[in-house]
Amino acid sequence: MASRNWSARTSGAISRGSAHCCLIRRIIATELVQTVRNNSGTDWWRPENVRAKMRVVVKQILQRHG
Structure with missing residues (x-):
C-alpha cells in the first residue's frame, strides 16, 4: 500500500532519484540531531573539547552516508 501512495504523491517533476536524495538527507539530519x-553536555571548563x-x-x- 505504501508503494501505491508513493506513486500517487509523486508528480512528473519529482523523479525517484531526487526523492531518494531527500530521504537520505532526512536520515542524515535525524541522525545528526539525535x-x-x-x-551535548555542559562542560563549562572545557567547551572546546565538547565542540571537537x-x-x-x-x-x-x-562519511557513513557520504
Missing part, C-alpha cells in the same frame, strides 16, 4: 542531543567531539561525530555520520 547524536548532537545525546552527546561533536565535529568528529558529525564527520563520521557524513
